[in-house]
Amino acid sequence: xxxxxxxxxxxxxxxxxxxxxxxxxxxxxxxxxxxxxxxxxxxxxxxxxxxxxxxxxxxxxxxxxxxxxxxxxxxxxxxxxxxxxxxxxxxxxxxxxxxxxxxxxxxxxxxxxxxxxxxxxxxxxxxxxxxxxxxxxxxxxxxxxxxxxxxxxxxxxxxxxxxxxxxxxxxxxxxxxxxxxxxxxxxxxxxxxxxxxxxxxxxxxxxxxxxxxxxxxxxxxxxxxxxxxxxxxxxxxxxxxxxxxxxxxxxxxxxxxxxxxxxxxxxxxxxxxxxxxxxxxxxxxxxxx
Amino acid sequence: xxxxxxxxxxxxxxxxxxxxxxxxxxxxxxxxxxxxxxxxxxxxxxxxxxxxxxxxxxxxxxxxxxxxxxxxxxxxxxxxxxxxxxxxxxxxxxxxxxxxxxxxxxxxxxxxxxxxxxxxxxxxxxxxxxxxxxxxxxxxxxxxxxxxxxxxxxxxxxxxxxxxxxxxxxxxxxxxxxxxxxxxxxxxxxxxxxxxxxxxxxxxxxxxxxxxxxxxxxxxxxxxxxxxxxxxxxxxxxxxxxxxxxxxxxxxxxxxxxxxxxxxxxxxxxxxxxxxxxxxxxxxxxxxxxxxxxxxxxxxxxxxxxxxxxxxxxxxxxxxxxxxxxxxxxxxxxxxxxxxxxx
Numbered sequence: 001x002x003x004x005x006x007x008x009x010x011x012x013x014x015x016x017x018x019x020x021x022x023x024x025x026x027x028x029x030x031x032x033x034x035x036x037x038x039x040x041x042x043x044x045x046x047x048x049x050x051x052x053x054x055x056x057x058x059x060x061x062x063x064x065x066x067x068x069x070x071x072x073x074x075x076x077x078x079x080x081x082x083x084x085x086x087x088x089x090x091x092x093x094x095x096x097x098x099x100x101x102x103x104x105x106x107x108x109x110x111x112x113x114x115x116x117x118x119x120x121x122x123x124x125x126x127x128x129x130x131x132x133x134x135x136x137x138x139x140x141x142x143x144x145x146x147x148x149x150x151x152x153x154x155x156x157x158x159x160x161x162x163x164x165x166x167x168x169x170x171x172x173x174x175x176x177x178x179x180x181x182x183x184x185x186x187x188x189x190x191x192x193x194x195x196x197x198x199x200x201x202x203x204x205x206x207x208x209x210x211x212x213x214x215x216x217x218x219x220x221x222x223x224x225x226x227x228x229x230x231x232x233x234x235x236x237x238x239x240x241x242x243x244x245x246x247x248x249x250x251x252x253x254x255x256x257x258x259x260x261x262x263x264x265x266x267x268x269x270x271x272x273x274x275x276x277x278x279x280x281x282x283x284x285x286x287x288x289x
Numbered sequence: 290x291x292x293x294x295x296x297x298x299x300x301x302x303x304x305x306x307x308x309x310x311x312x313x314x315x316x317x318x319x320x321x322x323x324x325x326x327x328x329x330x331x332x333x334x335x336x337x338x339x340x341x342x343x344x345x346x347x348x349x350x351x352x353x354x355x356x357x358x359x360x361x362x363x364x365x366x367x368x369x370x371x372x373x374x375x376x377x378x379x380x381x382x383x384x385x386x387x388x389x390x391x392x393x394x395x396x397x398x399x400x401x402x403x404x405x406x407x408x409x410x411x412x413x414x415x416x417x418x419x420x421x422x423x424x425x426x427x428x429x430x431x432x433x434x435x436x437x438x439x440x441x442x443x444x445x446x447x448x449x450x451x452x453x454x455x456x457x458x459x460x461x462x463x464x465x466x467x468x469x470x471x472x473x474x475x476x477x478x479x480x481x482x483x484x485x486x487x488x489x490x491x492x493x494x495x496x497x498x499x500x501x502x503x504x505x506x507x508x509x510x511x512x513x514x515x516x517x518x519x520x521x522x523x524x525x526x527x528x529x530x531x532x533x534x535x536x537x538x539x540x541x542x543x544x545x546x547x548x549x550x551x552x553x554x555x556x557x558x559x560x561x562x563x564x565x566x567x568x569x570x571x572x573x574x575x576x577x578x579x580x581x582x583x584x585x586x587x588x589x590x591x592x593x594x595x596x597x598x599x600x601x602x603x604x605x606x607x608x609x610x611x612x613x614x615x616x617x618x619x620x621x622x623x624x625x626x627x628x629x630x631x632x
Contacts, residue, residue, distance in 0.1 A: 089592065092596075096549075099545070110581040227416070269417040270417075273402075277403075281410055
């Protein structure tokens with residue numbers, strides 16, 4: 001294994017880790033605040049990517065405006081799902097919200113195939129060119145994408161830690177009853193958190209779609225990855241999602257290059273199983289009943 | 290009156306037994322009622338397999354868990370039986386027993402660590418187990434045939450009877466289905482079944498009254514996985530072709546959907562759900578992708594407007610017709626009275 005290959009794989013690992021982290025943070029935010037398993041998180045990611053595809057490649061509108069629009073549209077889509085479907089199930093067994101999100105997977109992914117066609121497409125790059133450092137190719141596109149992901153993650157951290165609504169979200173996640181006694185409107189926090197989580201996923205979809213390709217069935221793969229990461233890090237834990245994202249990103253990057261993607265999956269799942277056996281609620285998680 | 294006639298009197302056939310016998314008689318007569326139409330027989334066999342999977346998954350649910358490794362164990366049964374046939378030349382009769390044993394053994398070994406996890410983590414850890422099983426089949430190409438799978442897994446013969454005949458296979462699948470439903474139904478009625486539900490409702494409390502929760506959890510998981518493995522063996526010899534894709538997470542998810550739509554609180558739920566949804570699925574087959582969309586819509590409508598599932602319809606009708614006050618207890622027991630999911 002040469003230095004060049006190692007650096008190349010590390011670059012891919014970091015980029016993938018950051019994008020996976022974005023998806024997983026959205027998922028963990030939704031779980032932490034609402035205690036629902038949003039199993040259709042990957043389908044939201046797919047919708048975000050297709051929005052940008054139509055905006056940029058079909059209608060030839062500016063890339064970054066499309067990126068923001070995708071996040072905004074998916075924010076309201078997610079909030080709508082929460083208000084329409086998940087709110088009536090609040091306080092019931094987790095199985096019911098799991099069933100609804102399972103149904104959303106069926107509906108969105110099949111409707112996606114009907115509407116978009118089962119063809120592999122790609123969002124065109126917004127920037128070209130590259131430089132060589134340590135023998136490896138550092139494309140500008142990849143660097144910008146990694147930078148954007150990092151900025152988004154930091155912005156989310158800032159929102160959660162330093163703003164009033166972030167404080168309210170953490171309070172609801174900690175203890176819904178006490179937080180509503182303090183005058184927090186739990187229902188509003190719920191749909192805001194759902195929208196925010198979905199928007200993060202949509203933006204990750206846009207970035208991944210630019211980096212690789214888009215296809216209506218890409219959502220389920222993202223769901224698998226996001227859940228692997230979130231379980232590893234512990235549900236409801238944002239730092240856990242980021243650490244898990246890097247672990248899965250590196251496993252993906254290194255094993256796919258050195259062995260096969262099959263082995264990457266097997267190792268990934270075995271890692272999760274082992275972590276759960278020794279730490280039954282993930283690395284940074286709490287035991288949710 | 291002597292002792293024996295007393296027992297006979299006590300065990301006189303109740304309405305339930307009569308219903309069971311009527312149901313079995315109807316199933317026995319069914320192929321001749323439809324004139325042995327091959328396509329309808331095929332649908333019936335698929336329905337039987339789905340009932341087997343959903344019912345055995347429901348057994349795990351009676352302890353409060355949803356196992357997404359279920360299709361994986363079905364795969365273990367299918368691959369064991371297929372390899373017995375292809376490598377050793379032994380027919381299904383050996384394969385189904387070997388499959389059940391191998392499935393039970395792996396389930397027992399895996400469930401010991403798996404049962405350390407709880408609620409949502411269990412669901413994901415079991416998903417990991419199922420996914421690893423499937424991908425191991427795909428990864429070891431030489432032994433398991435990779436993504437292409439295994440071919441020419443022939444149905445067995447029994448004397449003059451060749452199970453390549455679809456009517457014959459219908460009866461074979463029916464025997465397994467009745468066996469599994471009977472096992473799960475009877476188990477649920479026994480003291481062990483009550484212990485399962487007590488773990489479902491309040492695991493900590495039940496261990497405080499002296500129930501070894503881990504032992505029962507491992508036992509239920511092992512039994513259910515062995516039943517799924519037997520289903521897998523019959524599945525392999527019916528389709529004569531298997532690949533890892535047949536045993537992925539979607540198979541488990543569809544079984545879960547069958548349980549939720551059918552109803553969660555009695556063994557009738559998974560049976561009703563599997564029958565209803567498999568038939569709907571077949572009827573919608575010409576609509577291609579819309580079929581999955583409609584499937585999703587049915588699931589959402591059931592969860593939102595009929596939370597008890599199909600099995601609760603008679604009760605709802607009774608309540609509606611006689612204007613009785615709504616019975617909250619059933620709802621509560623399904624939702625898990627002792628703080629499953631914070632309010």
